[in-house]
Amino acid sequence: MLLEENYNPLKLENQICFPLYSVSRLLIQQYKPLLDELNITYPQYLVLLVLWENNEIPVKDISEKLLLETNTLTPLLKRMETNGYLQRNRSKTDERMVIISLTKKGKDAHQKALEIPQKLVEKLDCFSVDKKEMEVMKSILDKVIATVKN
Amino acid sequence: MLLEENYNPLKLENQICFPLYSVSRLLIQQYKPLLDELNITYPQYLVLLVLWENNEIPVKDISEKLLLETNTLTPLLKRMETNGYLQRNRSKTDERMVIISLTKKGKDAHQKALEIPQKLVEKLDCFSVDKKEMEVMKSILDKVIATVKN
DNA sequence: AAAGTTTTAATCGTGAACGATACAAATATA
DNA sequence: TATATTTGTATCGTTCACGATTAAAACTTT
Structure with missing residues (x-):
């Protein structure tokens, strides 16, 4: 997609921060x-x-x-x-x-509070959010945090 | 890690939402x-x-x-x-x-605004944030949003 | 010891987020 | 055509985020 000729970096669907920001809010909800x-x-x-x-x-x-x-x-x-x-x-x-x-x-x-993480996992299951993908994402995010932190 | 015997789901480092929330804020910064x-x-x-x-x-x-x-x-x-x-x-x-x-x-x-996305990519480069990983993350996040949206 | 610098919290102001509620316009139902 | 429900927006109150500033305590350096 990044190689397409009339790629528009200002299209909402091409933003990286927006889904991050949205999912963060959705999860907190x-x-x-x-x-x-x-x-x-x-x-x-x-x-x-x-x-x-x-x-x-x-x-x-x-x-x-x-x-x-x-x-x-x-x-x-x-x-x-x-x-x-x-x-x-x-x-x-x-x-x-x-x-x-x-x-x-x-x-x-x-x-x-001990039951909260499990209950959340169950909620995400209902949304058919893949646990492995969440692990992949977490490792990427942790890396970003580590580098930004210096 | 999820299989370890005394895995503590309430440890900060085991949270998925926290890095999402933090990176979202860091990117907005x-x-x-x-x-x-x-x-x-x-x-x-x-x-x-x-x-x-x-x-x-x-x-x-x-x-x-x-x-x-x-x-x-x-x-x-x-x-x-x-x-x-x-x-x-x-x-x-x-x-x-x-x-x-x-x-x-x-x-x-x-x-x-046209120059903003490129300037941001340059900033992330400085943090040695991998572009491919960002693409992987984006596709996962987009999937989460799509499913939560129903 | 005096003066300057750094560290740690607190205060203030602005701008999100969002639940709860209100309200008018539009639509559906009796 | 009344009445009820739904839709779209606005208002209010509480709680973050965060830049800018202040203030006091602790340190460094003359």
Whole structure:
């Protein structure tokens, strides 16, 4: 297709970012009903994934892991604090840092969340999305992230 | 990896949606400096792509092509109208519909935009992102969209 | 120790996304 | 032809994203 004579790079169907952007949103929409049960959003779910692997982690490190700026994370973390999922405490050794840690509610949510990935896979199955293709795509995306990250 | 004994589906690195979501945002960030020259955002660029293929198109049809709800498009289209890129007119045959059409500025922007895809490809080259892999990914994503769309 | 620089969060403003709701125009049904 | 339903758009409220800026703490370098 790239070799066709009157190839138009501005045609919607020739965009690479558009399907990426759309599928990302479509997938997040698939997560929504599952996350609603925990009363969290998809970005908040990502924060929980990080915290379940590292209880006690500075905002900066969450920012690096999720590729989100602190001006996105600060209000998001405050909402999660209000909802009782986590605590925000200034580090005593370096007062520039705010250390995020899970509350009991945040830790307990891990058990409930364990079924989310499987339920999502089932949803994608319904859409006849090929699991192998998803693996291929994931490996490509991970490579892109690794190179962009430098 | 999926076969390992203590495979943890809640590990960040085992998520499929997260890299999709991140790369989508990273790519849109790559577009930003190019789109800044036209004083438009990435979703606004998508609207222009649609309009360059169909001058005179109802909001509903843009919504279907971009997979965006009208409550997202209405304010976005109003901003583009304010910026002089397009016009919004009620259809005379069916007054429920608002027909979007390009202004001269909107049509003229097409010429400037022609160089955007090439410039983006160059950027991705710098990140040593493989073009073939991008094609593979695009075909998978297009399939996902087609199936989700039903 | 004083001055400059870097690091880490927070604040502010703008622009998406999207669920819920409203409303008028068009269409279908009784 | 009334009444009900559907369709297309708009409005409202909440939550991201993110650039620009601010501020304080921690470091470097005179």
